[in-house]
Amino acid sequence: MKLNPTLIAAILLGVTVIGTAGFISIGAITHRMDIPTFISSWSTPQILVSDLAQGKLKPVLLIDVRSPEEFAEDRIGRSQLVPLTEIETGLGISQVQKIAQQYEQKHQTQPTIVLYCTSGMRSTKAYKLLAGTGLKFVVLTGGIEAWRRDIPAVKDAGIFAKVE
Template sequence: MGHGQGERRDRMGEAIAMENSLVKFFSAKLIQSRKALLLLCLGVFMSITGAIATRTVFNPSIELAAFNFSDIPLVTVAELRRSPAAQKLAFIDVRTPQEYQRDRIQDSFLVPISAIEQGSGVEQVRQIAAQNPHSTLVLYCQRGPRSYRAYQHLEKTGLNFIVLSGGITAWRKVVLE
């Protein structure tokens, strides 16, 4: 057996060990939602491809700690449309200016996730909230992950936020403006 085959076998062994580690990690947490299952699949894929391609290993305790989905208030498009409070919503798009230019929810405000993570966007969101004092702030991106990150940065402000589950992709399946 050549040196390359032995190294590949070692990498595959690392990937399999990481997959087993991920399964144990999620089993211990008693997979509570479809999001956790999706993250499990993503983690397994990342661990296998990462271990083979770059010999890096996905560490679920570090990578997934950023997303405690049970703490993020999600709302679906259908729930928003049925809600009597639907008239008192202020949508905040956390995507890039280019994405916002191509498509956005009508009357939404652009506050890119990059600005929120740098701190300047937090002040923009406070101003939007001040201009819309009786509104619930709805964070959205393309499908959800950037909105989750934005929520985690903004939840300390004490403002009333919800995250649009599925982002503008879900919105466009139901609402045509």
């Protein structure tokens, strides 16, 4: 029996499409993101909890893009709150620029702004909206959930005394 090359190519293409769709869906689900945000997160600069905690990025300024209620429950170090909802309206963009400008005036250096949320979806969206401002941004991989798995709140001040 002779195999039809067109049929083989069609089967391989189908398997590739199904496999890729499955990979993207599983990744989006495990990272608790919608599929477009998960895909865009691949090109978003990120920093791991361990790298941030070890001071591999200095100086840093933390911006929490969650809701005020979430911020009141827990936050990382001396983070400042600029909710994603405000960034989406444009008001938050100017807030972030003002926070960065104040930091630069006080410390005479431009910080890298670490955006974080609960798990990464909102901070990835915020990054996409803030990327054109000329400031340096990264997203904390896994958000505050990943941070708290590794770092208890009582250690935040000591860690950030070295990197802010």
